Amino acid sequence: MTAVVETEGLTKFYGTRRGLEDLTLDIRPGEVFGYLGPNGAGKTTTIRLLLDVIRPTSGRATVFGASTRDPRVRARIGYLPGELALEGGERARDYLRFLAGVRGGVSRGRIDDLAERLDADLSVRMGRLSKGNKQKVGLIQAFMHEPELLILDEPTSGLDPLVQQEFLAMVREARTAGRTILMSSHVLAEVEHVADRVGIVRAGRLVAVEDIAALRERAVRHVELHFDAPVPREDFEGLPGVRDVTVQGASLRCTIDGRPDALVKAAARHTVVHLVSAEPDLEEIFLTYYSEEEARHAHAGA
Amino acid sequence: MPTLVRKTLGEYRRALIGWTVGLCAFLGMYISIYASMMKDPDTFTKQAIAKYPGALRDLMGGLSDIATGTGYLQAIAYQLLGPLLFTMCAVILGNRALAGPEEAKTLELTLTLPLDRRRLLLERWTALALGLLGVALVTLVVAAGASSAAGMGVPFGRILAAHTGLFLLVLFFGTLVLCVGAAFGRKQVALAVAGVWGVAGYIVETMGRSVDALSWLRWLTPVHYYLDGRPLYQGWPYGDYLVLLGATAVLLMTALLAFERRDVGV
Numbered sequence A: 001m002t003a004v005v006e007t008e009g010l011t012k013f014y015g016t017r018r019g020l021e022d023l024t025l026d027i028r029p030g031e032v033f034g035y036l037g038p039n040g041a042g043k044t045t046t047i048r049l050l051l052d053v054i055r056p057t058s059g060r061a062t063v064f065g066a067s068t069r070d071p072r073v074r075a076r077i078g079y080l081p082g083e084l085a086l087e088g089g090e091r092a093r094d095y096l097r098f099l100a101g102v103r104g105g106v107s108r109g110r111i112d113d114l115a116e117r118l119d120a121d122l123s124v125r126m127g128r129l130s131k132g133n134k135q136k137v138g139l140i141q142a143f144m145h146e147p148e149l150l151i152l153d154e155p156t157s158g159l160d161p162l163v164q165q166e167f168l169a170m171v172r173e174a175r176t177a178g179r180t181i182l183m184s185s186h187v188l189a190e191v192e193h194v195a196d197r198v199g200i201v202r203a204g205r206l207v208a209v210e211d212i213a214a215l216r217e218r219a220v221r222h223v224e225l226h227f228d229a230p231v232p233r234e235d236f237e238g239l240p241g242v243r244d245v246t247v248q249g250a251s252l253r254c255t256i257d258g259r260p261d262a263l264v265k266a267a268a269r270h271t272v273v274h275l276v277s278a279e280p281d282l283e284e285i286f287l288t289y290y291s292e293e294e295a296r297h298a299h300a301g302a
Numbered sequence B: 001m002p003t004l005v006r007k008t009l010g011e012y013r014r015a016l017i018g019w020t021v022g023l024c025a026f027l028g029m030y031i032s033i034y035a036s037m038m039k040d041p042d043t044f045t046k047q048a049i050a051k052y053p054g055a056l057r058d059l060m061g062g063l064s065d066i067a068t069g070t071g072y073l074q075a076i077a078y079q080l081l082g083p084l085l086f087t088m089c090a091v092i093l094g095n096r097a098l099a100g101p102e103e104a105k106t107l108e109l110t111l112t113l114p115l116d117r118r119r120l121l122l123e124r125w126t127a128l129a130l131g132l133l134g135v136a137l138v139t140l141v142v143a144a145g146a147s148s149a150a151g152m153g154v155p156f157g158r159i160l161a162a163h164t165g166l167f168l169l170v171l172f173f174g175t176l177v178l179c180v181g182a183a184f185g186r187k188q189v190a191l192a193v194a195g196v197w198g199v200a201g202y203i204v205e206t207m208g209r210s211v212d213a214l215s216w217l218r219w220l221t222p223v224h225y226y227l228d229g230r231p232l233y234q235g236w237p238y239g240d241y242l243v244l245l246g247a248t249a250v251l252l253m254t255a256l257l258a259f260e261r262r263d264v265g266v
């Protein structure tokens, strides 16, 4: 299984400013890869390198096994820029037709279908589109030629929640059709329901690549147990993976990292009348990455 | 016609129409008053012209024969104002080929289409050249028509020769701006380069020809190859025009090489 996107030691400095350093990453065929990081992390830099808008300082990147310099590669990519600019007196539909024309044609119905799904009005002049409507036009041009690889830089920015849902549905459909998707975001919540893997980039470096399923397993869970009688706190202290235990009479609250096994076994010695387990909060574990890195940086700086 | 050429011409359309109308109005108006000025010959007697400071006369190309049809047409249409206005048009359109869209961030999406950068640049340039050619053709018709209507007695062949030079000059400046824009991605830089080269070049060519220390500089200015052959008087200066055309080709090659290795939008 050859990777769709493959980078090796990919590095970009803007003068002396670091944009991205030593990125080695594979994106596999058919997966949805969430590329996460705070402002200025290097997400857009990575994506622009893949699209050959900017050139690496060192390292290399291939897409579909070919150099990113090869224009034929871009025929197979649908791209949504992070800083999408559309201006002028041209109508959105005419602009889409022009893009489709250069790409060798797209059926007329396809553009209209996408416009309808996203609730975009294509008769408006581009300079007068609202931010969200510009984003819709950007999404339509990325999806319209049914590319094998979609590279979407902050695709949901500016979209209202309903349209965001529709967009996520489009991503799922594209994946079902066997396409590969790389999408960037600031928050995990935006991608966790569609992504198979996430990469976390920070200050120009890839900090972690995680399977969403594995992340879920390791995720922090808040659990509440209610018993038929008050329980001694000691029974639940020092259990592996169980933290922040508070006991109030017959009820217990705690946080578990990973598997709930030890907690369940300890609780089984008492009579459980009610159990509440909140949806695993991936955001929390994600933020832990951030803060760990932050601490490390602060340490290095001191 | 390639898609990107058509698209670029579409973007230029309004500006092209505007500049064509403006240039035609300018040429038509000034050429048509020739007849009325000739009715009052005192305006252009040798003595009247001699009252102008020498430097000003040099700047306007001498003015010694402004009372003749050829001299008047040269002074009005082909010496300073005509080329100045048309060059402004070329510079503005040249900047809209690459540097403008790059600054506006609209170039990024075009760049990620399955076209190589050379083709993108060449198609943009082709649209620029075709647009300028269109303006040149329409203004040629107006200049030739108005001067024959005003009874200037300048043969069409001479006007065609002068107008061809004008087209080559503005094509040079348009390509220059496109080239600087392709290399640096900044409109202001391109404007500054074209402005300085154009204005300094004109001054060196007109006033500097009598200053020994400056006269060698004339060879470096496109204006020299436009003015020196005096096509309106002497017909086609083939050599000079070939130099202009060659310089434009060199600029275009430079633009292709520079754009090929650029980080766009940074």
Ligand SMILES: Nc1ncnc2c1ncn2[C@@H]1O[C@H](COP(=O)(O)OP(=O)(O)OP(=O)(O)O)[C@@H](O)[C@H]1O
Binding pocket: A014, A017, A018, A019, A020, A037, A038, A039, A040, A041, A042, A043, A044, A045, A046, A082, A186, B265, B266
């Ligand atoms: N044109 C540029 N010139 C200089 N530095 C740049 C340029 N573009 C980006 N950078 C720097 O490179 C780093 C990475 O920027 P990048 O735009 O890739 O971040 P990002 O992850 O996309 O951020 P955001 O979430 O804000 O879009 C930042 O420190 C930024 O300041």
Ligand SMILES: [Mg+2]
Binding pocket: A043, A044, A045, A082, A153
């Ligand atoms: Mg970004």
